[in-house]
Amino acid sequence: MNTGRAAVRTRVRIPLRFEDGTGAEAEAITFTGLPDGLEHLVFVLGDPGPVPLVRLHSECLTGDVFGSARCDCGPQLREAVGRMAGTGGYVVYLRQEGRGIGLYRKLDAYALQDGGLDTYAANHALGLPEDARDYTPAAQMLDALGVRRLDLLTNNPDKVAQLEAYGLQVRERVRTGVFATETNMRYLRAKVEHTGHSLNLPGGLDAAGLAG
Ligand SMILES: Nc1nc2c(ncn2[C@@H]2O[C@H](COP(=O)(O)OP(=O)(O)OP(=O)(O)O)[C@@H](O)[C@H]2O)c(=O)[nH]1
Numbered sequence: 001m002n003t004g005r006a007a008v009r010t011r012v013r014i015p016l017r018f019e020d021g022t023g024a025e026a027e028a029i030t031f032t033g034l035p036d037g038l039e040h041l042v043f044v045l046g047d048p049g050p051v052p053l054v055r056l057h058s059e060c061l062t063g064d065v066f067g068s069a070r071c072d073c074g075p076q077l078r079e080a081v082g083r084m085a086g087t088g089g090y091v092v093y094l095r096q097e098g099r100g101i102g103l104y105r106k107l108d109a110y111a112l113q114d115g116g117l118d119t120y121a122a123n124h125a126l127g128l129p130e131d132a133r134d135y136t137p138a139a140q141m142l143d144a145l146g147v148r149r150l151d152l153l154t155n156n157p158d159k160v161a162q163l164e165a166y167g168l169q170v171r172e173r174v175r176t177g178v179f180a181t182e183t184n185m186r187y188l189r190a191k192v193e194h195t196g197h198s199l200n201l202p203g204g205l206d207a208a209g210l211a212g
């Protein structure tokens, strides 16, 4: 581990109850010593075991909380919690709204997308990086929890590459479900074409060619 150190600050029980009647017993963990001063946190579900299933979930207020159909974030988060309620695991919730550019600027980017740009071109048009996320805090939190090897629930190859660069061993990349709708299809297609996300979209586009 070559990223500096974080330590557990507080562990607190949070029962999760969803509107569809499902739920899970979770524990929220906060940290000291994180490098960017943001309030990232980890939700522990069930018994994660020695090689836990982990999701690094970047904050999306519009999708996670308000059910926005422009993206797939809300369903991905529910999927991760639902899966881990059974198998155990960690949802690492990263305060990286808008792939790290923040909420207001993400909404600026949405406005440009409504004028025709794709999700990455819109960031460029604002003079911003297309993906500003650094997973150092995630690696530090996992390290503080004693996680060295893990299975990562993601379609994003950059998350795997960054965690491995920080010295964590990703045993397996587990794909998230495909939550494609008419409204978010253009966004998902851009992720596959531009950053090699492994998503089996209707029409057969899957840059990584992984088995579903
Ligand atoms: N800048 C910008 N950010 C967006 C847009 N749509 C969604 N986001 C943000 O993108 C991030 C999505 O993160 P993740 O759920 O981790 O998705 P991912 O990087 O595709 O990786 P996996 O879901 O793990 O495959 C969240 O922070 C959203 O707020 C957009 O059009 N522009």
Ligand SMILES: [Zn+2]
Residues within 6 Å of the ligand: 060, 062, 063, 064, 071, 072, 073, 074
């Ligand atoms: Zn989203």
